[in-house]
Amino acid sequence: MNRKTSIALTAGLISSMFSLYGQNPIIQTCYTPDPAPYVHGDTLYLFTDHDEDDAQYFKMKDWLLFTTTDMVNWTFRGVPMSTATFKWAKQGDNAWAAQAIERDGKWYWYVAAEDTTKHLHGIGVGVADRPEGPYKDAIGKPLVPGDFGFIDPSVFIDDDGQAYLFWGNNGLWYAKLGRDMISLESEIMKVDTDSESAFGPHVLKHDWQLNKDIMKTGYEEGPWVYKRGDTYYIEYAAGGVPEHMAYSTAKSINGPWTYRGRVMDEAHGSFTIHGGSVEFKGRNFMFYHNGALPNGGGFRRSSCVEEFTFNADGSIPHIPFTKEGVKKPVMNLNPYERVEAETMANSYGLKTDRQAGKDHWLTRIYNGSWQTLRSVDFGNGASSITVCVRGKSGGTMEFRVGDKVIATINVSSNKEWHNISAPVEKINGVHNLTILYRGDDEELFEFDWWKMNK
Structure with missing residues (x-):
């Protein structure tokens, strides 16, 4: 087939390809695991990790930022942070899951990176005056020094202004954050993830870190914490490998937590499914990742999103995967602006x-x-x-x-x-x-x- 014939076919197939493949994954220019959405004003900011194109294991050097105002068109906003931002971190690799938040005009981006003084992942925090950066290491050392399972930070500010940081794989820990958002105001507290009433029944699952089958409750990693009305929610990757998404609720940030069930099934082409939900312009969206992009897989993952509606009792329904993603935009795009x-x-x-x-x-x-x-x-x-x-x-x-x-x-x-x-x-x-x-x-x-x- 010559080039002219190929282009003619391309022009005729674009519309059908868009209908066939839909919009999930939502970013096609690179791999974007561990999506962390954050709403600020009329914009949804999507903070992601970045799997390299040639990754055969977790090969992750930096963190990326995207934005949307309509939930269907996404704009790349750059590479605001990398492992080079943190002198204490292993350079050029191990830039794992992260989450960001704004407070008092400053942006705080909590990341998991390898603490070279411990040779285990710890939690660092970058700070900037705007979401696009530039970010700098807020304290010049890990906020939470490296330890086994200390990954996947989730930040939350309660109604009374108290901020909390949750994190953990094969364990769930949390602590109060200081008003400055770069210090811990309490001791590190551990949540009882072995409780079946809190995180689901024990099942025999493969633990990839221990490389053996063990009995586990639902909680695996990737906590995502928020409050809706008077109820605290924690969504998380569940069930060992491969992971599905589940959630628990509580009437206090300190628990006790009650297991509420499965939210999403195992992701296509990926043994992990890190993500979380957010409300944007009166509608609710669940973010997650899969391995569905060309050449994708368990170490080359991509952000996806599905819209859902809470049940009348506040429970989250089971959310099916779709290729279409968000079917109706929250607004139209104005082509008369840049x-x-x-x-x-x-x-x-x-x-x-x-x-x-x-x-x-x-x-x-x-x-x-x-x-x-x-x-x-x-x-x-x-x-x-x-x-x-x-x-x-x-x-x-x-x-x-x-x-x-x-x-x-x-x-x-x-x-x-x-x-x-x-x-x-x-x-x-x-x-x-x-x-x-x-x-x-x-x-x-x-x-x-x-x-x-x-």
């Missing part, structure tokens, strides 16, 4: 930069690459479109609604960032928008942003 090129609902063949800071762009754009944005509101129609690009070998960008090309941008080999404008065919209302990239076999160009003009 749209970052790294904003998308689905994509093929694209990568983003791996920079810190606030400026980011699409890379690795080749012939046949594409991205789709959902629920773009064209209103009464645009007259033109402007893009910001810098060329490599050069190529074209086709902006498509369904099978109709509404605008074409020709990109030269100009290696400086520059703007290009082109007319847009009349299109009204709300549609999905696909950007299809054409050119020769070399890398075509890099793409910063685009904007429709009335």
